[in-house]
Structure formats: C-alpha cells, structure tokens
Amino acid sequence: MFGWMVMVSVALALGAIAPPAFAQSTAPSPQALDAQWSGARAMKDIATQLSFGRRGIGTEGHAKTIEFIKRELAKAGAAKIETQSWTDDNGGSPLHLTNVIGRFDLMRTNRIIVGTHYDSIIRAYADKKNPQGPMPGANNSASGVAVLLETACALSKLPPSAYGIDFVFFDGEEGPKSLGAGDPDWRALGSPYFAAHLAQFYPEQKPTQAIIFDMVCFKELKLIPDAASVSFAEGEVDRFWNIGRQVAPSVFSSTTPGHVIGDDQFALAKAGIPSFLVIDPWFNTTQDTIDKCSAQSLDAVGHTLLRYLYSQ
Numbered sequence: 001m002f003g004w005m006v007m008v009s010v011a012l013a014l015g016a017i018a019p020p021a022f023a024q025s026t027a028p029s030p031q032a033l034d035a036q037w038s039g040a041r042a043m044k045d046i047a048t049q050l051s052f053g054r055r056g057i058g059t060e061g062h063a064k065t066i067e068f069i070k071r072e073l074a075k076a077g078a079a080k081i082e083t084q085s086w087t088d089d090n091g092g093s094p095l096h097l098t099n100v101i102g103r104f105d106l107m108r109t110n111r112i113i114v115g116t117h118y119d120s121i122i123r124a125y126a127d128k129k130n131p132q133g134p135m136p137g138a139n140n141s142a143s144g145v146a147v148l149l150e151t152a153c154a155l156s157k158l159p160p161s162a163y164g165i166d167f168v169f170f171d172g173e174e175g176p177k178s179l180g181a182g183d184p185d186w187r188a189l190g191s192p193y194f195a196a197h198l199a200q201f202y203p204e205q206k207p208t209q210a211i212i213f214d215m216v217c218f219k220e221l222k223l224i225p226d227a228a229s230v231s232f233a234e235g236e237v238d239r240f241w242n243i244g245r246q247v248a249p250s251v252f253s254s255t256t257p258g259h260v261i262g263d264d265q266f267a268l269a270k271a272g273i274p275s276f277l278v279i280d281p282w283f284n285t286t287q288d289t290i291d292k293c294s295a296q297s298l299d300a301v302g303h304t305l306l307r308y309l310y311s312q
C-alpha cells in the first residue's frame with residue numbers, strides 16, 4: 001500500500017495520473033444528461049401541486065402533496081421511499097409534520113442530499129391588497145419540488161452517478177407560528193428534525209454535501225449564491241455556479257454573494273454537512289402563479305444540477 005501511494009504521489013507530481021476510469025467510461029455527456037431533464041415536465045409538476053390548492057401545514061393540499069411526491073418517486077424507481085413523521089408542540093398548538101425521503105443507489109455509502117421544502121405559506125401575507133388571500137405557491141414551494149421530482153425521473157433513465165442521491169422533501173420550512181406569514185422569530189422545522197436524526201439514514205458516514213432548492217422557476221431567473229451558503233460550502237458553490245454559467249450564462253451571471261437567506265441549508269450545515277441553497281427570492285403574494293414560471297428557467301436549474309451530480 002505504502003509503495004503504491006508513493007507511486008501515485010510521483011505520478012501526481014508529474015501530472016501523469018488520469019482521472020478514475022469509472023468516471024471516464026460511465027459518465028454520460030452533458031448533452032445526454034440535458035436530454036433526460038425536461039423543464040416542460042417540471043412545469044406540469046408545478047401545475048399538479050397548484051391543483052391541490054393551499055398547501056400550508058395541516059391543509060388538505062399539504063396531505064395531497066405528500067401523496068403526490070411519494071407516487072412520483074415510486075414512478076421514478078426510487079430504491080426506497082421513507083417518511084419521517086413527528087409532532088412539534090409549537091407552544092400548545094401542535095403541528096403534525098412529515099419529511100419525505102426518496103433514495104437512489106442504496107449500496108453507495110458516499111451520498112449527496114438534494115433537498116427542498118414542500119409546505120407552502122399559509123396565506124399571501126405580503127400581498128398589499130389581499131394579505132389573507134391564498135398563496136398559490138408556484139415558485140414558493142412547488143418549483144423546488146418539481147426540480148427534485150424531475151431529477152429523480154432523469155436518474156431512473158441514466159447510469160448510476162458516483163454518489164448515491166437522496167431527495168429530501170422537508171416539511172415546515174415556512175416555520176411554526178405564522179406558517180410563513182411573516183413571523184419575525186421564524187425557524188425551519190423539517191430540516192432541523194432531519195438533521196437531528198441523521199444517523200437513522202446515514203449510519204456509516206454523513207452525506208458529503210447537501211444542495212437545497214427553493215423558488216427556482218421565475219421567468220427572468222437570476223441565481224446569486226446566498227452569503228451563508230458560501231461560508232458553508234464555498235468550493236461546492238463555485239463548482240455549481242461554474243457549471244451553471246456553461247448551461248445558462250444569464251441565469252448564473254454573478255457569483256458575488258447576496259444577502260444571507262434563511263432556509264433548509266442552515267440545519268444541514270450545522271450538522272456538519274457542507275450545504276448550499278439555490279434560490280431567487282420572490283414575493284409571497286397571490287401573484288405567485290404558474291404564468292410567472294418558465295420551462296427554460298427550470299431547464300437551466302435542472303440541467304446544471306444533473307451535470308453537477310455527474311461531475312462529482
């Protein structure tokens with residue numbers, strides 16, 4: 001072993017060592033990956049979620065979204081679909097919560113989390129005319145769910161990547177008190193619970209990284225890394241944005257970090273997983289409808305994600 005390591009060191013020093021044969025022989029070309037990921041199909045997944053109506057915690061639409069995610073993961077051939085349910089006391093107003101996890105390539109211990117939240121804001125609090133109105137939630141939260149489901153669908157048609165992928169659909173990202181309607185003491189619920197029970201899913205080693213999507217369908221999408229993500233996972237952010245610039249230069253035009261944005265990346269980073277958020281913050285109004293989204297924006301995000309996963 002020692003001698004072999006010396007040889008490798010020498011070869012590295014001479015710049016002569018090739019990348020592992022596995023990566024070369026089985027990684028599909030960027031074009032082959034793009035061909036399996038359809039923004040038009042992702043738009044349909046957004047439309048389906050909107051047909052469930054309000055999807056805040058405790059609503060009928062919320063329960064329907066859970067069933068929809070499980071059904072689509074099964075169609076995509078996930079090796080395992082798990083739910084993680086618990087009750088948050090919430091100061092005497094209990095909230096019943098469920099994370100949904102779809103796992104691919106279970107044999108691999110090197111794993112990557114691709115996450116989003118599926119609960120939607122309970123009312124359109126930022127709408128000046130109708131703050132009690134329904135929050136359609138095309139961008140926040142249906143777009144993140146659509147990106148994950150379409151990526152799962154693409155994986156089912158491609159050779160395995162070098163890492164096992166876990167799609168995690170977090171509940172309660174919109175927080176406990178106001179269910180997203182402007183609580184100044186906001187805290188995410190689903191991702192901290194998942195992070196606190198990480199060993200149930202990862203008994204041998206923690207995932208190598210987590211990528212979180214939220215609000216990614218806007219027609220004029222501009223993705224800027226949030227400052228917290230850069231501090232949690234600078235190398236990963238750089239690699240993701242580099243690939244993004246090749247896929248859609250106008251969407252990924254800047255890597256200058258923007259504001260800190262609180263989302264599910266925080267709990268996972270706190271648990272020791274390099275984690276970053278992909279988001280273009282939008283307004284939580286009654287106008288968060290599907291006509292503000294485009295298949296092209298979703299393609300930009302989805303193609304970047306798929307190429308990124310196969311470049312690891």
Ligand SMILES: [Zn+2]
Binds near residue numbers: 117140141173214215
């Ligand atoms: Zn969100």
